[in-house]
Amino acid sequence: MNVVVLVKYVPDPQGTPELDDAFLVVREGTEGALDPGDEYAVEAGLRLVETHGGEVTLLTMGPETASAALRKGLSMGAHAGVHVVDPALRGSDALATARVLAAAVRRRPFDLVLAGVESTDGSTGTVPMTVAQLLELPSATFARALSVEDGVLRIERPTDLGFDVVEAPLPALATVTGSAPEPRYPTLKGIMQAKQKPVERLALADLGLSAEALAPTQRVVGLTRAQERAAGEVIQAGEDTAKRIVDLLAEAKVL
Amino acid sequence: MDLSETAEESMLREQAREFLRARYPIQRVASIADGAGFDRHAWQEVAALGWAGISAPEDAGGAGLGFVEECVLGEELGRALFPGPFLTTVVLTLPALTGAPDLVKEVVAGETVATLAWLGPSGEPGATRFPIGAGLAQDRPGLYGSAWFVPDLALADLAVVAAEGPAGPGLWAVRLDQDTISRQDLPTVDTTRRLGALFLEGALGRALAQGSDAERLLEHLRDRALAFLAAEAVGVASRALEMAVEHARTREQFGRPIGAFQAVSQSLADAYAEIESARSLVRWAAASVAARAPESARAAAAAKALASEAAVRTCERSIQVHGGIGFTWEHPLHRYYKRAQWIQAFLGWPAELRARIAASLLDGPGDENERV
Incomplete structure (x- = not known):
């Protein structure tokens, strides 16, 4: 089976991304990495082709530096990469990104598209499902386990009480959570082979898309810092201790 | 000679650093250092990534790289104070085992920890150049003598021993589970890399190299x-x-x-x-x-x-x-x-x-x- 994994190059996941004057994430001249969430999707894809045969192709859209994300995934064991890189794509919103990715996926036969749940920088969490919609694929989201049998994708989706089993006929799209099996570390051989693996570079024209069709439909108009977590309340032992605790629990709607 | 780092070496460095940061945070290194000094299971995990076979040939299960890459890894292992036998098993002994492909395979797979025993009591290879004698005038043939400052000796399964035999100097591969062998821990300042003394009284070994080789x-x-x-x-x-x-x-x-x-x-x-x-x-x-x-x-x-x-x-x-x-x-x-x-x-x-x-x-x- 042919698995396409959508991957993203994000600024250092441990740090706080910087924003420019237009509220766009600064991507040039910063340290970055393959989004750690996407590594789970790569791992899931590798496991599926190890069982069923086939290839894992990584697909990314991003500036030149984004090739580092492909290289990381290739060193984990993915077979090929596709890099959509075009200056006109700078600042693309989630919908434009999904259009580009869908157009790139469509270019060759595939059975399954995998993605992380959301990126650690943009965090919209909307791109995978939009890609599924554009490709008219069923989407099975938030998988902690995936399997394929007789042309049917089956995932386990954690819920508050346990998990749902969701099935979809292939071709399909699934998003993979961080409770799926841990991503593997690249072996030395994997690292050394990564550079020899094929990476196709595509521009917008190759995808038959025009910059106008990708004009943003969303725009960030303002930015507010998240409130710092306030100090907790310490309740001293005394006569009204119990009452104060009960009041707080009621206030938090626990009682 | 172009000494700049290649793209592959940079990737090796990045990936090694990422792995070591995730798996060997300093707290873990500290607890290993203050405890047994070694985690055998962890060494096998490292071997599974191909590190133990970094410069072993591919047909022996290695990655077929070279000493420059070993040193790239070495800098990262130093950064992390990696508490495993990379120096001894990979750097000091693997090249001596070339003539024994079965031993290379064990080492590359992380099943066997190996070290090199070639220093005399002064810590110098030169002083008593080969401190251990081979097949001397004892009643049975074997390796006799002592070697000092053997790194990772306590955890090693195999030692490559430098000895002076009847036909001149030689190197022998010696399994350390023989009852003709005893080991002694030496006080060591860095407990992630302990030293020991090795005593052989008629231990059996497999010849690896002789004479000027x-x-x-x-x-x-x-x-x-x-x-x-x-x-x-x-x-x-x-x-x-x-x-x-x-x-x-x-x-x-x-x-x-x-x-x-x-x-x-x-x-x-x-x-x-x-x-x-x-x-x-x-x-x-x-x-x-x-x-x-x-x-x-x-x-x-x-x-x-x-x-x-x-x-x-x-x-x-x-x-x-x-x-x-x-x-x-x-x-x-x-x-x-x-x-x-x-x-x-x-x-x-x-x-x-x-x-x-x-x-x-x-x-x-x-x-x-x-x-x-």
Whole structure:
């Protein structure tokens, strides 16, 4: 089976991304990495082709530096990469990104598209499902386990009480959570082979898309810092201790 | 000679650093150092990534890379104070096992931890060049004698033993589970890399190399060890400097970060300059040793002399910059300092190495093959 994994190059996941004057994430001249969430999707894809045969192709859209994300995934064991890189794509919103990715996926036969749940920088969490919609694929989201049998994708989706089993006929799209099996570390051989693996570079024209069709439909108009977590309340032992605790629990709607 | 880092080497470095940061945070290293000193399961995990077979040929299950890549890994292992037998098993013994493919396979798979026993009681290979005798006048043939300062001896399954046999010097592969063998732990400053003494009383071994082959092999192993330890020292120093810079940026006194005071910032700038010089020497040494070039003994000795000094001095500067906290057991700096001191002491102090380099340059003008 042919698995396409959508991957993203994000600024250092441990740090706080910087924003420019237009509220766009600064991507040039910063340290970055393959989004750690996407590594789970790569791992899931590798496991599926190890069982069923086939290839894992990584697909990314991003500036030149984004090739580092492909290289990381290739060193984990993915077979090929596709890099959509075009200056006109700078600042693309989630919908434009999904259009580009869908157009790139469509270019060759595939059975399954995998993605992380959301990126650690943009965090919209909307791109995978939009890609599924554009490709008219069923989407099975938030998988902690995936399997394929007789042309049917089956995932386990954690819920508050346990998990749902969701099935979809292939071709399909699934998003993979961080409770799926841990991503593997690249072996030395994997690292050394990564550079020899094929990476196709595509521009917008190759995808038959025009910059106008990708004009943003969303725009960030303002930015507010998240409130710092306030100090907790310490309740001293005394006569009204119990009452104060009960009041707080009621206030938090626990009682 | 182009000594700059290739794209593949940079990737190897990045991936190794990421793995070590995730799997060997300093807290884990500390608990291993204060406990058994070794985690066998962890070594197998590292072997599964191909690290134990980094320079073993691909048909032996290795990655088929070379000594330059070993040194790239070495710097990262030093940065992380990696508490595993990479120095002993991979750097010091693997090349001696070439004639025993079954042993190479065990080592590459991480099943067998191996070390090299070739130092006398003075810590020098030269003093009593081969401290262990082979098949001497005892009533049964075998290896007899003692070897000192054997790194990772307590956890090793196999030792490559340098001995003087009837036909001259030789190297033998000796399994350490024989009852003709005893081992003794020696007090070691860096508990992530412990030393031991090995006593053989008629132990059986498998011949690996004899005569001048054995001598050449030992010289090559020493060059490898010196260059690799220098790479490790650069890693140790870089990390100690990073910690100092971080502290100097955030710790405030008299209303500003202490890094704003010249006494602090200039000391750290000097450390940086020393580390970068050492890094360049390490690249030269790694490339020379990898190519088995005539100057490899000098290059390896020079790199180890400078890099180990840089590491010790950087740790000392870092401890001073950290102030009181740098002196505590809880702070990890003392662990870096101890590794730096271990590296500086092992296989020759900087002054001894420089004396050897000088002697080889002055006594044998024009002869590049002169051993250091």
